[in-house]
Amino acid sequence: MxxxxxxxxxxxxxxxxxxxxxxxxxxxxxxxxxxxxxxxxxxxxxxxxxxxxxxxxxxxxxxxxxxxxxxxxxxxxxxxxxxxxxxxxxxxxxxxxxxxxxxxxxxxxxxxxxxxxxxxxxxxxxxxxxxxxxxxxxxxxxxxxxxxxxxxxxxxxxxxxxxxxxxxxxxxxxxxxxxxxxxxxxxxxxxxxxxxxxxxxxxxxxxxxxxxxxxxxxxxxxxxxxxxxxxxxxxxxxxxxxxxxxxxxxxxxxxxxxxxxxxxxxxxRPTGQSPVGEVNLDERFNVALEHARHFETLGGSSRFAAMRKHLGWYCKGFPGAAEVRARMFKATSSGDVQQVLDGITDDLKGRC
Ligand SMILES: Cc1cc2nc3c(=O)[nH]c(=O)nc-3n(C[C@H](O)[C@H](O)[C@H](O)COP(=O)(O)O)c2cc1C
CATH class of the missing domain: 3.20.20.70 (Aldolase class I)
Structure with a gap:
């Protein structure tokens, strides 16, 4: 794509x-x-x-x-x-x-x-x-x-x-x-x-x-x-x-x-059960950060804006996701992504 x-x-x-x-x-x-x-x-x-x-x-x-x-x-x-x-x-x-x-x-x-x-x-x-x-x-x-x-x-x-x-x-x-x-x-x-x-x-x-x-x-x-x-x-x-x-x-x-x-x-099989459940929020955030770091490793530091859409896609479907996405859309490096993630309270993770 x-x-x-x-x-x-x-x-x-x-x-x-x-x-x-x-x-x-x-x-x-x-x-x-x-x-x-x-x-x-x-x-x-x-x-x-x-x-x-x-x-x-x-x-x-x-x-x-x-x-x-x-x-x-x-x-x-x-x-x-x-x-x-x-x-x-x-x-x-x-x-x-x-x-x-x-x-x-x-x-x-x-x-x-x-x-x-x-x-x-x-x-x-x-x-x-x-x-x-x-x-x-x-x-x-x-x-x-x-x-x-x-x-x-x-x-x-x-x-x-x-x-x-x-x-x-x-x-x-x-x-x-x-x-x-x-x-x-x-x-x-x-x-x-x-x-x-x-x-x-x-x-x-x-x-x-x-x-x-x-x-x-x-x-x-x-x-x-x-x-x-x-x-x-x-x-x-x-x-x-x-x-x-x-x-x-x-x-x-x-x-x-x-x-x-x-x-x-x-x-x-003719009918079956649902597939295994969703990954938890911790893993989603860890992978978002790893993705951002890998993007930089492959030479993406100067065009980090192209990474932001992916960050938005990782941050969906949990309470307060819109606010987290808004902060991710301002990130200019994986360091910023780390900061956004650090700022999300344990309370939020607990709720999900
Ligand atoms: C942003 C974007 C970029 C796409 N780029 C390509 C592409 O480079 N080559 C291609 O075959 N299809 C491309 N597509 C079409 C998708 O491969 C796919 O055919 C289409 O999104 C429908 O499948 P989906 O509902 O699983 O997304 C693109 C779709 C989107 C949304």
Whole structure:
């Protein structure tokens, strides 16, 4: 999620939730090829996050071909193509969910990424694919492959994340188009581009798409409005998807993924009990502080404002939370976060 699933947040999610996989924020292929520092920062990850999939967006198949190889060289576990972003400045350039309206280009982009992944796996040297020299230098500085990595060049899975349609639901025809390119998985957010984030995600439409996808070996993942593992079990039961992506439901709540084994077991039973209870406030605050410190460790001190939204998400659902959030929104360092937390009385913690 853009502006959210940065390396510091993914580290915290990996430590306290351990989902089956994580995605980077969506990363623009032009910016990667241009050598933009912010795009290259988005391509940072650590081993604890594995399996980690890099998500990319753009509209130029040649750039996708190059960036697919950059992603392979950096050792990611998969490449996901964003065909779901509804934001105006993305879709107006023909990227993200605008590709739903342009199936020929969408297919060409998928083929370009698959070709990049295949070429890299068969031994293509990254220096020879037309990248600018500053990009090659960045890559060399980052990847420095070990001898073992040099020998093993895995063929990364290529996947697509998309929506139900542009301004109307066309998901059955749209997944049929995507399936022609034999992607490994299709993730579907149950809204159209014009809906943005309004209304409820339409899991009936996701279920219809899942039926089409299940006639092939491609996996289908559903997405939208899942805020608990109880929600997740219900959505899987009604839609028969192979998996679920959780976005907003993990904001301030990396622990949500701890209950995934409960959900798996629950899916085998006709009815069941509720998953284990919420984490206590002490742990939530400790993790908020650890997250803030880790954000600084990864170079975030000068842009600490970007951390504040996460602090707000951790501080929800207890008496006096609004007041604590207001103080967190003024924090300019992890030291300030520590001070806010120190100032919360034992009385408040006791009440929760
Ligand atoms: C702030 C924000 C940033 C997002 N950025 C991305 C992104 O970079 N790539 C992507 O595929 N989806 C992105 N999404 C969409 C989510 O991944 C997800 O599809 C959507 O929020 C619905 O799922 P949810 O109800 O579980 O959040 C973003 C959503 C939000 C709210």
């Amino acid at each position: 853009d502006g959210v699933t940065d390396p510091a947040f993914r580290y915290i999610v990996a430590r306290y939730g351990k989902p089956d996989l994580q995605f980077t924020e969506f990363i623009n292929v032009e910016e990667v090829c241009h050598g933009s520092d912010s795009a290259w920062q988005q391509l940072c990850y650590t081993e604890i996050e594995r399996p980690i999939v890099a998500q990319i967006y753009g509209a130029d198949p040649d750039r996708f071909y190059q960036v697919a190889q950059v992603i392979c060289e950096l050792g990611f576990d998969g490449v996901d193509i964003n065909m779901g972003c509804p934001s105006k400045n993305v879709s107006a350039r023909g990227c993200g969910a605008a590709l739903i309206k342009n199936p020929p280009l969408a297919k060409e982009i998928i083929r370009a990424v698959q070709c990049g992944v295949r070429d890299w796996a068969s031994g293509h040297r990254i220096e020879t694919i037309g990248l600018r020299s500053r990009v090659v230098h960045k890559l060399m500085a980052k990847s420095a492959p070990s001898a073992a990595f040099e020998k093993h060049r895995p063929l990364l899975p290529v996947t697509v994340k998309t929506r139900l349609g542009y301004d109307s639901v066309v998901i059955e025809e749209w997944v049929a188009t995507l399936l022609q390119e034999q992607v490994e998985a299709i993730s579907i957010h149950g809204r159209t581009l014009t809906q943005m984030y309004r209304g409820q995600a339409d899991w009936n439409a996701i279920a219809r798409a899942a039926k089409v996808v299940h006639e092939t070996s491609t996996l289908v993942l559903g997405n939208g409005d899942v805020e608990s593992m109880t929600d997740l079990v219900e959505r899987v039961r009604e839609s028969h998807v192979d998996g679920v992506l959780i976005g907003r439901g993990c904001l301030g709540n990396p622990w949500i993924f701890q209950q995934k084994e409960w959900a798996r077991a629950e899916m085998q």
